[in-house]
Amino acid sequence: MTIGVLIVDDSVFFRRxxxxxxxxxxxxxxxxxxxNGRDAILKACQLKPDLITMDVEMPVMDGISAVREIMKRCPTAIMMLSSLTRAGAEATLEALDAGAMDFFAKSSADMKEAFGEGGRFLLPARLRMLAARAKCRVHTTLPATRFVPDASLVPVSGGAERGIVSRRGIVAIGSSTGGPAALQVVLQGIPADFPVPIMVAQHMPAAFTQPFASRLNENVAITVVEAGDGVKLExxxxxxxxGGKHGEVVQRGPALFFVLREPQPSEHFRPSVNIMxxxxxxxxxxxxxxxxxxxxGDDGMIGAQEVRGAGGHIWAQDQATSVIYGMPAAVAKAGLVEAVLPLQNIGxxxxxCVR
Structure with a gap:
């Protein structure tokens, strides 16, 4: 069975x-x-597509308003197509809050190459995964579970989560497709006085990470910032x-400091969970x-192997609450995780977890 797609964009060029x-x-x-957005709402409810590609800025009704109405009237998997600007980033993040599942950057500068060379492979692949996820979405809430090598799942007790990181340690979170919404849920479960720093590697374009950090900061108790080169971690x-950089941590005396690193051409995930x-x-x-x-994908698996080899701890989000069960599945199937948790339980x- 084919995946039915509704294309929404006011530009004849981008539709083509x-x-x-x-x-x-x-x-x-x-x-x-x-x-336009109004046309999108009517056709979404009439045609019942499996997936919608949605532009952000359109006449009559913008993409954000259209997403809200579609999710109320006829919920559908929606991929936002956004320009690589701060305004485009802020609008896209608002659309994700409204119910869109993912976003992809389109180029307004190079009309001959609307989605870049990588987009010819990545965009269709992500659309297929979103459509598949939408068709098999599980609406029930599952209990917290632990992954063990024989692939059976047993309950995780609250005590198993306690005392695994000292007050000199750190928590690191990696995410990609579906990550912006998931990160907000996770960070909302963490109190303002959390006693260690948290590092986050979210696959995201450079123009998006500062607005994303600001948006999170307004909606969670802890402080959220875009990391600056040389900043002391608090x-x-x-x-x-x-976005577009790699983040590393160095120790100077008793303090930890964040260091930015330019990616190598072969390093496709930017920022990389592995490198973090x-x-x-x-x-x-x-x-x-x-x-x-x-x-x-599987970004984070190589890094997780090193974490476990050093005696550290790895958890993963479960399949039922993941938009795309790629990165969590990679570490779970490799036997690297101690706990597989529903999204709402992770924060x-x-x-x-801190002793």
């Missing part, structure tokens, strides 16, 4: 670019197009690694907790 890109994959069927603060975790192992050994949230569990 999407038709050409998606149409090359016979797993998709483009069942309609809309030129307890009760979550540091979002800037490997840096923390070099600096802190096993005095840390790594948490792998929803995301496409409170982190709050109990």
């Amino acid at each position: 670019a999407l038709r050409d890109l998606i149409g090359k994959d016979d797993r998709f069927s483009i069942i309609g197009e809309a030129v 307890p009760g603060t979550a540091y979002i690694i800037p 975790l490997q840096s923390l192992v070099r600096t802190l050994g096993g005095d840390m907790l790594g948490v792998i949230l929803t995301g496409m 409170p569990a982190i709050a109990r």
